[in-house]
Amino acid sequence: MLQCTTIFQRDGHRWMNFGQDTDKPGNIIDSNQLVMVDGGAAMLLDPGGAEIFPSMMAALTRHVGVDQVRHVFLSHQDPDVTSSLPLWRRVCSADLKVYIPWMWTGFVAHFDPDSRVTPIPDQGMDVTVGRIRLRVLPAHYLHSPGNYHVYDEAARVLFTGDIGAALLPPGSRSNVFVERFDTHVQYMDAFHRRWMGSVAARDAWVAMVSKLDIDIIAPQHGLAFKGEDVRRFIEWFGALELGSGLAAFEQVHHHA
Amino acid sequence: MVSARIEETTSELFADCLTAFHAYDDLDELAEDLRILSLNAELAAGRAGDKGRAVRSLTQYTRALVSRLAVVQADIIGIKSTTYATSAAALRRLGELHTLEQASAEMGAATSEDTQQSGRKALEKARAETLRDVSENLGQMIGGVHDLAASTGQVLEVVSQSGSIATNIAIEAAAAGQYEAEFRTVAETMRRYVGLLRDIIDKANAAVTAAGDKGSALQALAAAAIKAMR
Numbered sequence: 001m002l003q004c005t006t007i008f009q010r011d012g013h014r015w016m017n018f019g020q021d022t023d024k025p026g027n028i029i030d031s032n033q034l035v036m037v038d039g040g041a042a043m044l045l046d047p048g049g050a051e052i053f054p055s056m057m058a059a060l061t062r063h064v065g066v067d068q069v070r071h072v073f074l075s076h077q078d079p080d081v082t083s084s085l086p087l088w089r090r091v092c093s094a095d096l097k098v099y100i101p102w103m104w105t106g107f108v109a110h111f112d113p114d115s116r117v118t119p120i121p122d123q124g125m126d127v128t129v130g131r132i133r134l135r136v137l138p139a140h141y142l143h144s145p146g147n148y149h150v151y152d153e154a155a156r157v158l159f160t161g162d163i164g165a166a167l168l169p170p171g172s173r174s175n176v177f178v179e180r181f182d183t184h185v186q187y188m189d190a191f192h193r194r195w196m197g198s199v200a201a202r203d204a205w206v207a208m209v210s211k212l213d214i215d216i217i218a219p220q221h222g223l224a225f226k227g228e229d230v231r232r233f234i235e236w237f238g239a240l241e242l243g244s245g246l247a248a249f250e251q252v253h254h255h256a
Numbered sequence: 257m258v259s260a261r262i263e264e265t266t267s268e269l270f271a272d273c274l275t276a277f278h279a280y281d282d283l284d285e286l287a288e289d290l291r292i293l294s295l296n297a298e299l300a301a302g303r304a305g306d307k308g309r310a311v312r313s314l315t316q317y318t319r320a321l322v323s324r325l326a327v328v329q330a331d332i333i334g335i336k337s338t339t340y341a342t343s344a345a346a347l348r349r350l351g352e353l354h355t356l357e358q359a360s361a362e363m364g365a366a367t368s369e370d371t372q373q374s375g376r377k378a379l380e381k382a383r384a385e386t387l388r389d390v391s392e393n394l395g396q397m398i399g400g401v402h403d404l405a406a407s408t409g410q411v412l413e414v415v416s417q418s419g420s421i422a423t424n425i426a427i428e429a430a431a432a433g434q435y436e437a438e439f440r441t442v443a444e445t446m447r448r449y450v451g452l453l454r455d456i457i458d459k460a461n462a463a464v465t466a467a468g469d470k471g472s473a474l475q476a477l478a479a480a481a482i483k484a485m486r
Contacts, residue, residue, distance in 0.1 A: 050351075054359035061363065061375030087355055090382035091375075111348075 002033070002052070002059035005176040007216055007224060008155045013038040013132060015157050017176050017218060018059050021052060028052070030168075031080050032220050034159050036152060037064060039130025043071035044088065045150055045159050046081045046220050053084040057091065071097045071129055073136070075161035076144035077104035081220070086112040099127065099136065103146030120148055137208065139163065141201035156215035163205070164233060165191055166222025178223045181232045187222060192237065193244040206238040258481040259353040262390065265474050266350065269397060270343045272467035276404055277336050279459035280329065282452070283411070287325040290418070290449050294318040297425070297442040304435040310428045311439055314421050318446070321414045321421075328410045335407065339400040346393035353386045384485045391478040398471035405464045408457060415453045422446035 001023055008015040019032035033056055034045040042064050048056050060066070069092045074082050082100075085108065089096060100108055102119035109115065124136040135151045142163055150159040166187035178184045196202060217225040217233060225233045294315040301308030301315060360379050363372065422443045429439035 050355055053355050054362040057359040057375065057379070058362040061371045062369060063371060065371040065374045066378045067374055086352060087359075087382075090352065090356065090386060091378040 002055045003176075004059055004063055007176065007218060007226075008152075008157055010155070013130070013155060015152070015155055015216075015218070016063060017224065018056060019176070020173055021055055023055065024052065026170075029080055030221060032218070032222075032224075034218055034220075035060065035064060036129060036132070036134070036150075036155075036157075037068070038132045040068055041070045041130040042068045043073055043127070043129045043134070044069055045073045046075050046161065047072060047088055048084050049080045050083040050087060053087045056084070057087075066091050067093055069093075069096065071099065071127060073099045073127070073148075073150060074101070074104075074108070075139075075149065075159075075220070076101060076147045077107055078144070081161075082108055083111055085115060089115060097127075099125075101144070101146035101148060104144075122146075124148060139201075139205055141196075141198035142205055143195040143197065151212060151214075153213070156213050158209065158212065158214045158217050160217055160219050162195060162220055163192075163237065164188070164217050164219030164222070164225060165195075166219075167191055168222055173223070176224055177226050178229050181225075181229050181236075184223065185236065189240075190244075191221075192240055193242060196240075197243045197245070199242055202237065202240075202242060206234055209234060257354065257357045258387075258477070258484075259350050259357055262394075262474065262477050262481070263347065263350040263354070265470055265477065266343065266346055266394065266397070269401075269467055269470040269474060270339075270347075272463045272470060273339050273343070273397070273401065273404070276408075276460045276463035276467065277332065277339075279456050279463060280332050283325065283329050283332075283456060286449060286452055286456070287322050287329070290325075290446070291319060291322045293442065293445055293449070294322065297439075300435065300438045300442065304432055304439075307432045307435055308428075308439075311425055311432075311442075314425055314428075318418065318421055321417055324410065324414055328407050328414075331407050332404070335400050335403045339397060342393050342396040342400065346390055346397060349386055349390045349393060353383060353390060356383045356386060380485070384482070387478065387482055387485065391475075391482065394471075394474050394478055398468075398475065401464060401467045401471050404460070405468070408460045408464055411453065411460075412457050415450055415457060418446060418450045418453065422450060 001021065002018045003020045005017045006014055007017050014037045016035045017032050018035065024030065028051050031048055033048045036043045072088055098115060098117040099120050100117045102121055105117055105119050120136055122138060124138050127134045127136060132152060132154055137149045137151055139147045139149045139161065147161060149161060166184060168187050214230050215226060217230050298312055298315040301312035356379060363376055425439055425446065426443035429436045429443060432439050
């Protein structure tokens, strides 16, 4: 069953993290599904794959009505992010707005040919949910070439998709937030080195987010960062050596 | 779950359609063999002069039948393409229906919160809509089966008429003098091709009949499921 944790709340403005599904099959990557609510409207951020739709639907409706869900944001094209889209479109209202990176609209159509989406341009865009203006920010090449994060200036929450992701051993979570950054690094290290391939993109992202006021970084996998761990994570990621998969090119054996 | 039963029968229906399509795999080659036979027979008929006049007409009629087979083959290719598309759509929708059913099961009877009640209603509505879409896709698949049956009927007509032509050529052979052996060979070869065409028809017919039965069962299943949801 998916656990719901409210990571921010003030005057009806809420961010909820749905994750840590103990019943999930072992071969399906663990994921966090974020929900932002304000003024009777809600946005699902990276609502998850088709396999976890039943769990997510059951967990979500304990707290949020599906008729409140007016927006679905997809940070990039991966199936653990997007493949439940046709199901959400079935249960949510007909005027549901779906935001997808412009690069991936034609690809997502392969499993949801009937969807009408709002393509997100390269530079991002603003989306208003209830009273709150959310900023959709570019995060291209980290890892997907068409990739976005969502910044809520009022809540000081930054949803970062795969940046900040950690692959934790089953049963090792006791909290939705990182408690000890120094021991948490081991669960992020290999993932970020392999999946994040562009140093230039990483540096541009670090420069961008360093100008934002952020209390919470919420990734799509693993634990969220708050307080001082936000700064620690940005510094750690900014100094990390990326592109570990490049070594494979040197290992190719050429036949004589 | 109703989706599982419908999915199983839909997969079986699709398998029957594939069997029928495969039965026609050799139709092109057989039609070409028939066309070449008729050309050679026409040349022989030409050499036979007056004794070959009737055979010449029969070979020209044979080529008209070959053209009809080409039209049927083109129709079958079109039906095949549509069947692949509609069965893919049906199976995709059935996958969605299955997941929606799982979501309903996971929510159970929980209605303590207003949000849960609205969630259950939304799921029921989504299931009903998806089932209607599935029913529409299945209707299109079943339409394809009927079209395939019609094409099979047309090939059967060609078989019947080709059989008659072979018989008439054999009759003409008896009076063809020095060309008798040549005309008899044409008649026997044509009978062999007609036999092969009958084999194709028999295989296709068996598969189309099985598909038709499954189609009727599916329509009944889908209608019962939609009625139950109402």
